Amino acid sequence: MSFNFTSFLNSCPGALAQGILWGIMATGVFITFVILDYADLTVDNSFCTGGAVCAMLILGGMSPAVSLIFAFLSGTLAGMITALLHTKLKIPGILSGILTQLALYSINMRIMQRANVSLLKAETVISLKNIPHSIVIGAGFMVVLIAILYWFFGTEIGSGIRATGNNSRMAEALGINTDTMKIIALMMSNGLVALSGGLVAQYQGYADINMGRGAIVIGLASVIIGEVIFGKNINFAIRVLSTFIGCVIYYLIITLVLQAGLNTSDLKLFSAIVVAVALAIPALKKGKVKGGDR
Amino acid sequence: MLQLINVNKTFNPGTVNENHAIVDFSVTINDNDYISVIGGNGAGKSTILNLISGGLIPDSGKILFDGSDVTRMPEHTRAKYIGRVFQDPMMGTAADMIIEENLALAFRRGKRRGLKWYITEKERQSYREMLSELDLGLEDRLDSKIGLLSGGQRQAVTLLMATINDPALLLLDEHTAALDPKTAVKVMELSHKIITEKNLTTLMVTHNMKDAIAYGNRLIMLDKGRIVLDISGEEKSRLTVNELIERFSASSGGELSDDALLLS
Numbered sequence A: 001m002s003f004n005f006t007s008f009l010n011s012c013p014g015a016l017a018q019g020i021l022w023g024i025m026a027t028g029v030f031i032t033f034v035i036l037d038y039a040d041l042t043v044d045n046s047f048c049t050g051g052a053v054c055a056m057l058i059l060g061g062m063s064p065a066v067s068l069i070f071a072f073l074s075g076t077l078a079g080m081i082t083a084l085l086h087t088k089l090k091i092p093g094i095l096s097g098i099l100t101q102l103a104l105y106s107i108n109m110r111i112m113q114r115a116n117v118s119l120l121k122a123e124t125v126i127s128l129k130n131i132p133h134s135i136v137i138g139a140g141f142m143v144v145l146i147a148i149l150y151w152f153f154g155t156e157i158g159s160g161i162r163a164t165g166n167n168s169r170m171a172e173a174l175g176i177n178t179d180t181m182k183i184i185a186l187m188m189s190n191g192l193v194a195l196s197g198g199l200v201a202q203y204q205g206y207a208d209i210n211m212g213r214g215a216i217v218i219g220l221a222s223v224i225i226g227e228v229i230f231g232k233n234i235n236f237a238i239r240v241l242s243t244f245i246g247c248v249i250y251y252l253i254i255t256l257v258l259q260a261g262l263n264t265s266d267l268k269l270f271s272a273i274v275v276a277v278a279l280a281i282p283a284l285k286k287g288k289v290k291g292g293d294r
Numbered sequence B: 001m002l003q004l005i006n007v008n009k010t011f012n013p014g015t016v017n018e019n020h021a022i023v024d025f026s027v028t029i030n031d032n033d034y035i036s037v038i039g040g041n042g043a044g045k046s047t048i049l050n051l052i053s054g055g056l057i058p059d060s061g062k063i064l065f066d067g068s069d070v071t072r073m074p075e076h077t078r079a080k081y082i083g084r085v086f087q088d089p090m091m092g093t094a095a096d097m098i099i100e101e102n103l104a105l106a107f108r109r110g111k112r113r114g115l116k117w118y119i120t121e122k123e124r125q126s127y128r129e130m131l132s133e134l135d136l137g138l139e140d141r142l143d144s145k146i147g148l149l150s151g152g153q154r155q156a157v158t159l160l161m162a163t164i165n166d167p168a169l170l171l172l173d174e175h176t177a178a179l180d181p182k183t184a185v186k187v188m189e190l191s192h193k194i195i196t197e198k199n200l201t202t203l204m205v206t207h208n209m210k211d212a213i214a215y216g217n218r219l220i221m222l223d224k225g226r227i228v229l230d231i232s233g234e235e236k237s238r239l240t241v242n243e244l245i246e247r248f249s250a251s252s253g254g255e256l257s258d259d260a261l262l263l264s
């Protein structure tokens, strides 16, 4: 195992681009996992749905920019199905996500008609071939997204969603329709996840049936790394930004361990360990202050 | 204003844990009634409040609000009539949200929520005034997270939230029971002040017989899911703790165990 610093530096721009593009997905996870307090596993395949929709529409002749809108919409549909399973049919939250995720595999196959669709010959908004340009476009999406979310979660409805995630019994008693709040939040979240999938498909030049596998873990890792660095008592806009920064750091770490000689196939194990450790930090910290229960 | 007609509620029906918690329960609550509700542990006090608020749906019977049937109306819709304070100070507020956000959420109970900003400058001003009346030093902490407040402070804020836009009915469920005695007295007095100033129709469950006698114009005692005592007006104002214990024993046909009701 030999570590080459120069080659690590050379990979940094790529990691930055990936971190920003996947950061949009992580922001979707932030909305469900942190704000709504809902572990949504739809993510792992709604990401691919976004990529698949984009790829097929682009190959069908649609402008790659416009195809992103449809990617977003396809994700909101996926999120709505999970939300309806949970709120109207009373299926437990995690299971609702798993069911939609499973169903989406078949749907994604139907959309793509094969396991992998190449976009290498097509015109795309961003591309691996021009990483700096991709970073700029990605950063543009990030800034707009942070502004929109900052505004939305400061509105009456947005504040209702936060109340639902924080204390749903109180929210109900204050006249907030918590089912509706969950539906809106899950639609937004999966819309962003699918948008991210569409952008990643364009960036890497293909959509693949497995492209979203493990996305939830990457999303959680980003959220947690962001929280560990910036804490929770910060302005909402910075909290969203911290998720992006968390995602960039995640990809820098991945690049580093790959350079250090780890196999690509070892990455999932590595990611799982990173998230497990990060999730355990609050419990470990609490263990130190014995007797304190908050 | 509120009528319960032959309401029944059974928990875990058809199992060994079957529990007929509320039995053929009928009561009429009039406008401006200020009712203290007492009864031993498990008598069904919280269950009745949950049935009224819509947190639970009765197995049979009807609940009417100003004559209209709300028996199956979802809790969040019914919330437009009802302000609530729970026993657990954690229950009534959103810990991770700041004080003004909590108040603004409560202020919008029963109103349409849209894409307007969650609070207006005018509201902020009025919240500051309301908080300063509490005299807990919270008026300068509008942007503190509720989770940082003490149990008593939280319960006082919850009380503000429950009464902020004059609910048609106020439900208090042993809302001072989890507080230390001094704070409990303070919150109780604050509740009384708000209820009488705003002339709120109130159902107040309490563990404390003295409070039950001291506050309100009507007293209802529950036992095993039924009303065993319902007195008001003159009769209630003459009531003493000893008499209350006697009447409880007589009507429920059993002895009152020490821990069932606190006499403190």
Ligand SMILES: Nc1ncnc2c1ncn2[C@@H]1O[C@H](COP(=O)(O)OP(=O)(O)O)[C@@H](O)[C@H]1O
Pocket: B011, B012, B019, B021, B039, B040, B041, B042, B043, B044, B045, B046, B047, B048
């Ligand atoms: N969600 C529930 N599931 C099962 N049993 C319940 C539930 N809520 C209350 N009970 C039972 O119903 C009875 C009345 O409870 P409750 O209304 O909480 O009593 P109180 O508030 O008067 O102490 C008790 O026997 C209690 O165990």
Ligand SMILES: [Mg+2]
Pocket: B045, B046, B047, B174
């Ligand atoms: Mg109770």
